[in-house]
Amino acid sequence: MSGMDWTQALSMGRYGLYVWPAFGLSLAILVGLLLHGRLARRRLERELRQRWRRERRP
Numbered sequence: 001m002s003g004m005d006w007t008q009a010l011s012m013g014r015y016g017l018y019v020w021p022a023f024g025l026s027l028a029i030l031v032g033l034l035l036h037g038r039l040a041r042r043r044l045e046r047e048l049r050q051r052w053r054r055e056r057r058p
Contacts, residue, residue: 012019 010016010020
């Protein structure tokens with residue numbers, strides 16, 4: 001980034017106040033969706049294991 005100051009780059013002109021919170025919110029939502037998916041998968045695997053064990057019993 002020759003010739004550009006870091007503060008100018010981070011502030012993105014005057015739009016930095018809108019861009020960075022939007023970026024942070026988007027990142028937080030994506031991380032939340034990832035965690036929710038992993039938890040749902042673990043819950044489903046546990047339920048399927050329990051159902052399989054119940055059905056295997058004589």
